[in-house]
Amino acid sequence: xxxxxxxxxxxxxxxxxxxxxxxxxxxxxxxxxxxxxxxxxxxxxxxxxxxxxxxxxxxxxxxxxxxxxxxxxxxxxxxxxxxxxxxxxxxxxxxxxxxxxxxxxxxxxxxxxxxxxxxxxxxxxxxxxxxxxxxxxxxxxxxxxxxxxxxxxxxxxxxxxxxxxxxxxxxxxxxxxxxxxxxxxxxxxxxxxxxxxxxxxxxxxxxxxxxxxxxxxxxxxxxxxxxxxxxxxxxxxxxxxxxxxxxxxxxxxxxxxxxxxxxxxxxxxxxxxxxxxxxxxxxxxxxxxxxxxxxxxxxxxxxxxxxxxxxxxxxxxxxxxxxxxxxxxxxxxxxxxxxxxxxxxxxxxxxxxxxxxxxxxxxxxxxxxxxxxxxxxxxxxxxxxxxxxxxxxxxxxxxxxxxxxxxxxxxxxx
Amino acid sequence: xxxxxxxxxxxxxxxxxxxxxxxxxxxxxxxxxxxxxxxxxxxxxxxxxxxxxxxxxxxxxxxxxxxxxxxxxxxxxxxxxxxxxxxxxxxxxxxxxxxxxxxxxxxxxxxxxxxxxxxxxxxxxxxxxxxxxxxxxxxxxxxxxxxxxxxxxxxxxxxxxxxxxxxxxxxxxxxxxxxxxxxxxxxxxxxxxxxxxxxxxxxxxxxxxxxxxxxxxxxxxxxxxxxxxxxxxxxxxxxxxxxxxxxxxxxxxxxxxxxxxxxxxx
Amino acid sequence: xxxxxxxxxxxxxxxxxxxxxxxxxxxxxxxxxxxxxxxxxxxxxxxxxxxxxxxxxxxxxxxxxxxxxxxxxxxxxxxxxxxxxxxxxxxxxxxxxxxxxxxxxxxxxxxxxxxxxxxxxxxxxxxxxxxxxxxxxxxxxxxxxxxxxxxxxxxxxxxxxxxxxxxxxxxxxxxxxxxxxxxxxxxxxxxxxxxxxxxxxxxxxxxxxxxxxxxxxxxxxxxxxxxxxxxxxxxxxxxxxxxxxxxxxxxxxxxxxxxxxxxxxxxxxxxxxxxxxxxxxxxxxxx
Numbered sequence: 013x014x015x016x017x018x019x020x021x022x023x024x025x026x027x028x029x030x031x032x033x034x035x036x037x038x039x040x041x042x043x044x045x046x047x048x049x050x051x052x053x054x055x056x057x058x059x060x061x062x063x064x065x066x067x068x069x070x071x072x073x074x075x076x077x078x079x080x081x082x083x084x085x086x087x088x089x090x091x092x093x094x095x096x097x098x099x100x101x102x103x104x105x106x107x108x109x110x111x112x113x114x115x116x117x118x119x120x121x122x123x124x125x126x127x128x129x130x131x132x133x134x135x136x137x138x139x140x141x142x143x144x145x146x147x148x149x150x151x152x153x154x155x156x157x158x159x160x161x162x163x164x165x166x167x168x169x170x171x172x173x174x175x176x177x178x179x180x181x182x183x184x185x186x187x188x189x190x191x192x193x194x195x196x197x198x199x200x201x202x203x204x205x206x207x208x209x210x211x212x213x214x215x216x217x218x219x220x221x222x223x224x225x226x227x228x229x230x231x232x233x234x235x236x237x238x239x240x241x242x243x244x245x246x247x248x249x250x251x252x253x254x255x256x257x258x259x260x261x262x263x264x265x266x267x268x269x270x271x272x273x274x275x276x277x278x279x280x281x282x283x284x285x286x287x288x289x290x291x292x293x294x295x296x297x298x299x300x301x302x303x304x305x306x307x308x309x310x311x312x313x314x315x316x317x318x319x320x321x322x323x324x325x326x327x328x329x330x331x332x333x334x335x336x337x338x339x340x341x342x343x344x345x346x347x348x349x350x351x352x353x354x355x356x357x358x359x360x361x362x363x364x365x366x367x368x369x370x371x372x373x374x375x376x377x378x379x380x381x382x383x384x385x386x387x388x389x390x391x392x393x394x395x396x397x398x399x400x401x402x403x404x405x406x407x408x409x410x411x412x413x414x415x416x417x418x419x420x421x422x423x424x425x426x
Numbered sequence: 427x428x429x430x431x432x433x434x435x436x437x438x439x440x441x442x443x444x445x446x447x448x449x450x451x452x453x454x455x456x457x458x459x460x461x462x463x464x465x466x467x468x469x470x471x472x473x474x475x476x477x478x479x480x481x482x483x484x485x486x487x488x489x490x491x492x493x494x495x496x497x498x499x500x501x502x503x504x505x506x507x508x509x510x511x512x513x514x515x516x517x518x519x520x521x522x523x524x525x526x527x528x529x530x531x532x533x534x535x536x537x538x539x540x541x542x543x544x545x546x547x548x549x550x551x552x553x554x555x556x557x558x559x560x561x562x563x564x565x566x567x568x569x570x571x572x573x574x575x576x577x578x579x580x581x582x583x584x585x586x587x588x589x590x591x592x593x594x595x596x597x598x599x600x601x602x603x604x605x606x607x608x609x610x611x612x613x614x615x616x617x618x619x620x621x622x623x624x625x626x627x628x629x630x631x632x633x634x635x636x637x638x639x640x641x642x643x644x645x646x647x648x649x650x651x652x653x654x655x656x657x658x659x660x661x662x663x664x665x666x667x668x669x670x671x672x673x674x675x676x677x678x679x680x681x682x683x684x685x686x687x688x689x690x691x692x
Numbered sequence: 693x694x695x696x697x698x699x700x701x702x703x704x705x706x707x708x709x710x711x712x713x714x715x716x717x718x719x720x721x722x723x724x725x726x727x728x729x730x731x732x733x734x735x736x737x738x739x740x741x742x743x744x745x746x747x748x749x750x751x752x753x754x755x756x757x758x759x760x761x762x763x764x765x766x767x768x769x770x771x772x773x774x775x776x777x778x779x780x781x782x783x784x785x786x787x788x789x790x791x792x793x794x795x796x797x798x799x800x801x802x803x804x805x806x807x808x809x810x811x812x813x814x815x816x817x818x819x820x821x822x823x824x825x826x827x828x829x830x831x832x833x834x835x836x837x838x839x840x841x842x843x844x845x846x847x848x849x850x851x852x853x854x855x856x857x858x859x860x861x862x863x864x865x866x867x868x869x870x871x872x873x874x875x876x877x878x879x880x881x882x883x884x885x886x887x888x889x890x891x892x893x894x895x896x897x898x899x900x901x902x903x904x905x906x907x908x909x910x911x912x913x914x915x916x917x918x919x920x921x922x923x924x925x926x927x928x929x930x931x932x933x934x935x936x937x938x939x940x941x942x943x944x945x946x947x948x949x950x951x952x953x954x955x956x957x958x959x960x961x962x963x964x965x966x967x968x969x970x971x972x973x974x975x976x977x978x979x
Contacts, residue, residue: 100882142897144898510944604844606928
């Protein structure tokens with residue numbers, strides 16, 4: 013099984029991987045979240061342009077009710093800036109933010125609705141629970157902010173405590189909570205403010221690896237049952253792929269790719285995404301249309317299959333067209349000496365520059381034309397006495413090499 | 427020059443004796459005068475004179491005259507409530523001369539063996555000080571008993587407070603002051619600032635304040651007086667100069683300044 | 693391979709063992725620090741011990757009753773507590789404005805706030821007289837229109853004490869607000885809380901330790917105030933003669949009474965500070 017398991021289109025049934033819950037467990041919890049007197053769930057339409065000193069962020073996004081959009085990107089890409097403009101903590105320089113029929117920000121029209129008046133729930137990366145209030149009072153806070161009396165607010169907060177399994181912790185103070193518990197309280201509190209839009213800023217970043225696993229699944233469940241649009245910001249590809257209905261990749265203030273998680277993972281538009289999902293990605297131009305030979309910019313050539321192995325889409329660009337070529341590290345085989353001529357169309361040599369121990373394999377970094385990451389078993393490393401500086405040969409079957417047109421500046425939307 | 431000085435000293439000493447002999451009030455008999463002692467050396471150096479607040483202006487002038495008459499000498503004054511000064515002296519404050527506004531405070535110092543035999547040199551009577559525009563229209567001592575009149579007095583423990591109470595008793599009135607100030611000058615300043623309608627001070631204070639206050643005289647039959655003794659202090663570092671100063675105060679020159687300020691002979 | 697064992701004289705071993713213990717114990721102060729520290733302790737403690745040693749213990753109650761200590765103490769406590777409350781009501785909003793807003797002249801305003809700290813209290817009293825006295829810039833209208841005069845009243849004492857003590861509160865609270873986590877206030881905003889509600893429900897609870905510390909400092913300063921009180925409010929037992937004034941007055945004619953009154957004031961202050969000590973020290977450390 014290569015790569016992470018993830019959800020494809022929203023309509024596709026989930027393929028459970030190891031450790032993931034069975035398909036039947038996904039779905040609304042206890043009847044879902046009732047709107048309860050507030051306007052019907054609306055979609056989010058945002059054309060965001062923000063100038064902060066030298067940095068400029070430009071992004072268009074649309075999130076339908078009940079949908080989860082994950083904004084994925086490296087640090088400094090502008091994810092937090094984007095989140096803050098949607099939340100109302102930062103004003104747009106240009107553009108427009110609309111939630112349903114409400115305009116939240118329109119610099120040209122002179123409209124700006126501040127954070128307190130947008131029906132927008134924001135779960136901060138550091139949770140920001142009020143340290144002097146108990147869990148129950150934290151969750152009741154937004155209800156009180158609307159004018160409810162203390163007892164009434166506490167009563168209205170109870171369903172949220174139940175839904176997120178916080179009833180036992182209701183009397184505790186934030187300092188007495190674990191990371192995962194604190195995250196649930198932050199989520200409950202944001203949900204208790206009955207928002208039309210839910211925003212989460214790196215929701216799992218503050219958790220340790222083990223807790224992250226558990227919380228991720230629960231979070232997916234809660235997001236699914238929220239009937240408004242949700243937007244999650246993260247730099248973790250796995251998180252994005254698990255939580256998202258659609259992924260939006262942000263780099264340097266620009267959207268470089270948008271689409272269902274499966275497609276983003278299989279056909280990354282940039283090196284960053286490729287690195288994140290653990291793919292070798294190369295840019296090049298189509299050299300020969302018949303043999304599907306792609307001449308790589310970094311040197312060397314790769315032969316690709318005529319169609320995408322996973323979904324069968326046929327790729328027939330013109331010769332000379334700019335292409336992206338993706339090969340998973342597990343698809344490459346490594347030999348200590350030049351192998352005999354065999355079926356793999358792709359064969360080249362290189363020098364080992366590093367070895368990285370992953371959970372169940374070793375990722376070998378090989379420099380050559382092209383350079384590549386190759387996954388091998390630890391036994392192989394021992395058997396072949398692989399070490400940096402060693403000359404090796406790599407082969408890859410053309411059927412394992414995916415080539416697709418390079419979006420080249422415009423976001424790749426599939 | 428020196429002979430002139432010694433003559434003056436001798437005359438002053440004689441006058442002091444005479445004055446002391448005539449004085450009816452409590453303290454001290456003749457001053458222990460050693461007129462010839464002054465001929466030995468011109469007094470020089472510095473002395474600290476602790477004096478009652480009511481003596482501020484008069485002693486200020488006397489001090490300057492004394493320094494002019496005895497070049498090379500410095501006289502530093504510490505003015506304040508006599509009771510407070512007495513306490514400071516008995517606690518060891520460095521003073522050479524003490525001039526008190528009441529015999530009681532001087533007795534305190536004498537009893538502590540901190541002062542030589544004192545001489546009473548002036549007497550002072552009280553007067554009412556009012557702001558120049560006399561906002562409460564105070565014309566007599568009896569007006570002070572009105573509740574609408576804000577009156578400042580000295581604290582009951584200091585001489586001017588005691589004397590003020592005597593005046594009230596003499597006049598047969600009860601006065602509720604709004605404040606009991608630490609010394610007579612503080613009382614006076616409250617009047618000058620216009621914060622109170624009347625203050626019980628000495629006639630010398632009214633005169634010294636010039637046109638900052640107006641004086642309302644107190645009839646002699648209800649008025650009370652206090653006698654001012656002066657003495658050199660046993661712990662003085664410069665007994666010769668201290669004595670010279672006391673002699674000057676008791677001399678006609680000193681007396682002239684004091685009378686001009688409104689003090690009465692004891 | 694041969695190894696030469698270093699000679700191990702027992703003295704050296706003992707010395708190193710001693711310093712190791714000292715390092716482990718963690719409380720060995722180096723001489724240049726220990727000596728001045730001891731002197732500082734002596735400097736602070738000896739005058740207080742002097743009070744205790746020279747007090748008229750045998751006659752204490754009599755002396756206090758005669759000096760009407762109860763009245764002066766009650767007045768002192770009333771006025772200092774009222775002054776602290778006034779300082780909180782006026783000082784916290786000002787501290788918020790200084791910490792959370794920016795405007796031209798803000799630094800000047802901050803310097804002005806600290807002025808009563810450096811001004812001699814008597815000067816403060818004179819200034820108050822010139823403004824709020826019967827002939828004062830504002831005081832004259834208070835007197836003419838409303839018949840209110842502040843000098844020689846207990847209210848005047850509260851005004852004088854507030855004037856000298858409020859900077860302590862403002863500075864402490866401003867410091868706390870500056871270093872407070874504004875992220876929580878941001879979170880409150882996203883949850884729909886209006887600004888003043890956020891101030892009441894989030895900001896204030898967060899700075900409560902500093903507020904208490906500032907309040908205690910403020911109260912202590914107000915309790916000990918002398919110069920501004922006697923100059924502005926005057927001196928009248930039961931009305932304006934607070935404990936410090938009573939001590940000063942007593943000192944002139946009855947040193948025993950002065951010592952006794954001082955002891956009472958000392959005891960009250962120590963009691964209050966001891967009660968609040970833990971919270972005070974903790975919040976002073978974190979701000």
